[in-house]
Amino acid sequence: MLTYILFTLVVGSIYALLAQSLMLSWGLAGLVNLGLAGFFAVGAYASAMLTTWEQAPILVGVFAAVLAGGFAGLLVCFSTLRLRDDYLAIVTLGFAEIVRIVASNEVWLTGGTDGISGVPVMIARDTGIWFHLGTLLITVAAVILVYVLQRRLLASPWGRALRAVREDQTVASVAGKSIVRFKAQAFSLAAAIAGLAGALYGHYTSYVAPDQFQPLITIYIFLAVTAGGNARPAGAVLGAYLLVAFLEATRFLAEIAPGVTALQAAALREIAVGIGLVFVLTLRPDGLLPERSQKAPAS
Amino acid sequence: MTDITRRHILGTGIAFASTVAMPAILRAQTGPIKLGTLTPLTGSGGSYGPAMADTVKKAADEINKAGGILGRQLLIISEDDQTSPEAGLRAARKLIDIDKVSAIIGTWASAVTTAVVPVCSQSGVFLSTVSGAEPITLLPHQGFLIRTQPTTTLQGTKFGEFALGANAKTVAFVSPQTPFTESQYAALTKTVTAAGGKTTSLIYDDKKTTLRTEVDQVLRGKPDAIVMGGYTNDTAVLVRDLYRANYRGSLFGFGYSVNKQLVDALPADVSEGIYTLSPSPAEGSNAYKNVARLLGVDSPDTYSCQVYDHLNLIAMAMAVGKGDTGTIIKDNVRKVSQGGGERVETAVDGLKLIADGKKVDYDGASGPCDFTDIGDITDAKFRYEQVKGGKIILLKIA
Numbered sequence: 001m002l003t004y005i006l007f008t009l010v011v012g013s014i015y016a017l018l019a020q021s022l023m024l025s026w027g028l029a030g031l032v033n034l035g036l037a038g039f040f041a042v043g044a045y046a047s048a049m050l051t052t053w054e055q056a057p058i059l060v061g062v063f064a065a066v067l068a069g070g071f072a073g074l075l076v077c078f079s080t081l082r083l084r085d086d087y088l089a090i091v092t093l094g095f096a097e098i099v100r101i102v103a104s105n106e107v108w109l110t111g112g113t114d115g116i117s118g119v120p121v122m123i124a125r126d127t128g129i130w131f132h133l134g135t136l137l138i139t140v141a142a143v144i145l146v147y148v149l150q151r152r153l154l155a156s157p158w159g160r161a162l163r164a165v166r167e168d169q170t171v172a173s174v175a176g177k178s179i180v181r182f183k184a185q186a187f188s189l190a191a192a193i194a195g196l197a198g199a200l201y202g203h204y205t206s207y208v209a210p211d212q213f214q215p216l217i218t219i220y221i222f223l224a225v226t227a228g229g230n231a232r233p234a235g236a237v238l239g240a241y242l243l244v245a246f247l248e249a250t251r252f253l254a255e256i257a258p259g260v261t262a263l264q265a266a267a268l269r270e271i272a273v274g275i276g277l278v279f280v281l282t283l284r285p286d287g288l289l290p291e292r293s294q295k296a297p298a299s
Numbered sequence: 300m301t302d303i304t305r306r307h308i309l310g311t312g313i314a315f316a317s318t319v320a321m322p323a324i325l326r327a328q329t330g331p332i333k334l335g336t337l338t339p340l341t342g343s344g345g346s347y348g349p350a351m352a353d354t355v356k357k358a359a360d361e362i363n364k365a366g367g368i369l370g371r372q373l374l375i376i377s378e379d380d381q382t383s384p385e386a387g388l389r390a391a392r393k394l395i396d397i398d399k400v401s402a403i404i405g406t407w408a409s410a411v412t413t414a415v416v417p418v419c420s421q422s423g424v425f426l427s428t429v430s431g432a433e434p435i436t437l438l439p440h441q442g443f444l445i446r447t448q449p450t451t452t453l454q455g456t457k458f459g460e461f462a463l464g465a466n467a468k469t470v471a472f473v474s475p476q477t478p479f480t481e482s483q484y485a486a487l488t489k490t491v492t493a494a495g496g497k498t499t500s501l502i503y504d505d506k507k508t509t510l511r512t513e514v515d516q517v518l519r520g521k522p523d524a525i526v527m528g529g530y531t532n533d534t535a536v537l538v539r540d541l542y543r544a545n546y547r548g549s550l551f552g553f554g555y556s557v558n559k560q561l562v563d564a565l566p567a568d569v570s571e572g573i574y575t576l577s578p579s580p581a582e583g584s585n586a587y588k589n590v591a592r593l594l595g596v597d598s599p600d601t602y603s604c605q606v607y608d609h610l611n612l613i614a615m616a617m618a619v620g621k622g623d624t625g626t627i628i629k630d631n632v633r634k635v636s637q638g639g640g641e642r643v644e645t646a647v648d649g650l651k652l653i654a655d656g657k658k659v660d661y662d663g664a665s666g667p668c669d670f671t672d673i674g675d676i677t678d679a680k681f682r683y684e685q686v687k688g689g690k691i692i693l694l695k696i697a
Contacts, residue, residue, distance in 0.1 A: 002396075004392055004395075004397050007389075007396070008392075101504065105476050107481065113409075115384075117438060125417075125421055205414060207414045211384050211408070212385045212414075261349075262340060262353070263340050263349040265340075265377075266341050269379070
């Protein structure tokens, strides 16, 4: 029981990192990033390849994952500079698919669909409960670190300018802000956070394979961020934990529903996720923790 | 309605937390022996998983009706792996930590199995799988894994022999990228080149709705035979496009992809003449008939037959070891699957003999079910069929 709860919390923390990544690019910079699973994969692969095949220390792997994620973000951002909204969404979705297909087919580079198994873990597996507890502490620390970083960034002039870019690019550029620079910084930072999430996920489950990075993950995170509030770090984190709790709770609800076969239970769970989203959007279109409008400093 | 307060949020949170805690309270008794099924109920394996879960449940009911194991009833808990390693891992953790199952039956996709193996062997939970990818049994599983699916290398070799038997000299292998594509092609090539033939391979994206360009590329090599390595949906697309391109050579496919569903979906002249190969269920055996009866169908698929065998083996292993843990299953599964003893085809019969102190040797619905030290089956029969006039006709079993 305890192991399961710890495991669920670790998964929740990974989702919380992804949600913060999405909050930054989508909620604050207004860049609809459907490629989240792709950046997640880039991070996971970067760290898994370095630590499993090159025997690099895990810390180096995680650092490389953050860099690789950030670099991939920069690349995607510069190739989509002129795109907004739906168009950007489609291109980023394409990016995630490219990552998955390259990972499946470039066997020499990524091990193909076999994936990389035996990725080193952060806490030794034979320590029993400490394996889960220790990993949980590390992932929660990462969530807090990213959270504090985001809070600081948002409160800074940089955060204000970013929101201005989101609201109206023309006005922002008239005010002398470089649109390209802000977008690139935000997108790249967001991708780096997703890369971090990927690395931690790989080092927890010991296994990285292309199938893990299906677009469904991105959709889940969109659901989490929508539910929590897409322009507040706390909203994203809360949304992610709630989502994982919801996904797992539906298992038990489906189980105690009388006269339901396993197949129907599985379908009911998927329906529940959809209904959940409809409910959130009807009751709280801005999420549980909506964006606070910042007052201009009195001076 | 939109003004939700902090109190509401807190309330929702507590409701969530209590739903997580509830089942443990509801099922805190030590009565039944718990086993889990982890099959794909949704996702790309969704056409196979439901029947698998159903088979295990119904077979367990029969064991329960006959008195259970060591006087205890079996309880089957079915989870959905969504054909995704990420979701599969979450489901496996739930089965292991919350339900405290002693064994997990039926992981289907090789990627899901690879993700679940370390968790199972670390927690001392037995895992039985139908995944065919070569590297799975080479993972460090400490004996907690068996599989009843012949390895893909063996299947590749059989495909090669099958194609050579149909007088093919140049064989093209057309497949989506899967964990077994490479090993299969290598085995196929080895067999065909040994007989002086040639092979080429082409990997396609299984989510495409047309494969016209891929087909053109393959046909440029003028192959006498094409071996198709995909699943039902993408193989249907491939077969259709090959027909449109007027391909006249022979086609070979897996029994699980060129199945009744595919043949029914395509016009009879499109699917005419496709050869299929599949690990043969032991048709005619009582175990096979049992699976057919449990599912209420004429010819149950190989995966349902395999999970039926998994459950029977696990049940008897627990009876022999007089316990219900994964370790006991691991230590005793080979004592009931092989090594002589009275031949049995159902756990119900086997459990009676075991209770009388006799040794049993299980021969199941999917075959003789004898395992090597790393958990592969030692012997597998294959079923050769051909599509004729919109029906799948048996050629031979060998």
